[in-house]
Amino acid sequence: QSALTQPASVSGSPGQSVTISCTGTSSDVGSYNLVSWYQQHPGKAPKLMISEVSKRPSGVSNRFSGSKSGNTASLTISGLQAEDEADFYCCSYAGSSTFVFGTGTKVTVL
Amino acid sequence: EVQLVESGGGLVQPGGSLRLSCAASGFTVSSNYMTWVRQAPGKGLEWVSVIYGGGSTYYADSVKGRFTISRHNSKNTLYLQMNSLRAEDTAVYYCARVNEVTDAFDIWGQGTMVTVSS
Numbered sequence: 442q443s444a445l446t447q448p449a450s451v452s453g454s455p456g457q458s459v460t461i462s463c464t465g466t467s468s469d470v471g472s473y474n475l476v477s478w479y480q481q482h483p484g485k486a487p488k489l490m491i492s493e494v495s496k497r498p499s500g501v502s503n504r505f506s507g508s509k510s511g512n513t514a515s516l517t518i519s520g521l522q523a524e525d526e527a528d529f530y531c532c533s534y535a536g537s538s539t540f541v542f543g544t545g546t547k548v549t550v551l
Numbered sequence: 552e553v554q555l556v557e558s559g560g561g562l563v564q565p566g567g568s569l570r571l572s573c574a575a576s577g578f579t580v581s582s583n584y585m586t587w588v589r590q591a592p593g594k595g596l597e598w599v600s601v602i603y604g605g606g607s608t609y610y611a612d613s614v615k616g617r618f619t620i621s622r623h624n625s626k627n628t629l630y631l632q633m634n635s636l637r638a639e640d641t642a643v644y645y646c647a648r649v650n651e652v653t654d655a656f657d658i659w660g661q662g663t664m665v666t667v668s669s
Contacts, residue, residue, distance in 0.1 A: 442612055444595065477655035479596070486645055486662055487588075487596065492655035530596050534654045538601060538609040540586070545595035 445470065445531055445543035452549040453521045461546045463514040463531030469541055471512040475534035478507060478516045482527045490529075491516060518548065526550045553577035553658055555646050560663030567636050567667070573629040573646030573660055581624040584649035586656060587631050589642035589665075597642075600631065601649060614640075636667045 446464040453459040463470065463478075470476055476494045479487035489498055491507040494514060504519045514533070518525055531543035559571040573585075587599040600610045600620040608620050619632040629646050643664050647656035 444597075473654075475654040477653070479656070481596075486659040487656070488659070489655055489657050492650065492653040492657075496653070498655075498657065532596075532598070532656070538603075538607070539611065540598040540601070540654070542588075542596040542598055 442535065442539060442541055445533060445541055447529075447531060447543040447546045449544070450547045450549060452551055453518075454551045455521055455523065457521050458517060458519045459521060459548060460518075461516045461529055461531075461548070463516070463533075463543045465512050465514075465533055465541070467512060469533040469535040470509065470514055472536065473534045474509065476507070476509060476514040477532045478505075479530045479532065480525075480527045481530065487530065521550055523550050555648070555658055555660035557644065557646055557660040557663040560644065560665045562666045562668065563636055564669050565637060565667055568632070568634045569636065569665060571631040571633070571644055571646075571663055571665070573631075575627050575629065575648075578648065578658075580622050580627050580629055584651055585620075585622065585629045586647050586649050587620060587629075588645045588647060588656070589640075590645070590662075591639075591642040594642075599644070602629070604651070633665070636665075638667050641665060641667045 478491040481487045495507040535541045586601040617635045643662040648658040
């Protein structure tokens with residue numbers, strides 16, 4: 442149950458796009474299309490942004506998109522806005538009814 | 552309104568016990584998968600435990616044998632019984648609903664802080 446690997450931080454100017462990677466193994470990310478992404482603002486609870494690799498829940502901006510290739514999933518934020526500044530976490534089903542989160546990425550809007 | 556509200560956090564000595572509660576409104580706990588996730592101060596999210604609609608329970612290795620997830624159907628409440636607490640269990644504990652199809656955590660509570668210290 443090792444945490445999925447994410448970059449500690451990414452940054453971009455307003456209007457730009459940023460991509461956050463989430464690298465796991467063939468036992469988690471690589472085996473299941475059950476990767477989700479969460480946004481967490483300081484002192485707040487996480488919020489679901491993407492499920493099943495690339496599906497946006499109702500109410501989530503279409504500026505957020507997800508994808509996966511092999512053992513690595515990615516979250517892209519397009520048209521970066523000030524309110525996107527937050528921590529982002531990926532999460533994958535890891536088999537045997539367990540889950541594993543990523544290490545987390547701080548997104549900074551310059 | 553669909554909502555989860557945690558309670559029961561606090562300060563406990565190493566080796567002690569604590570029971571967290573998560574009261575749900577707007578949906579039925581027993582008909583859903585429910586989970587606990589924790590976040591140590593300044594650290595990332597860590598999955599702790601899940602209970603399925605049929606009652607099966609699963610745990611992260613870090614808490615297996617010490618924590619027990621359960622629910623009270625008539626109170627529509629989820630619980631986490633934490634025994635043999637260690638300093639490394641210090642964290643904000645969140646409960647969340649798990650979407651059975653997507654395995655995504657779609658509804659979260661506001662969290663409750665647990666501090667394990669002498």
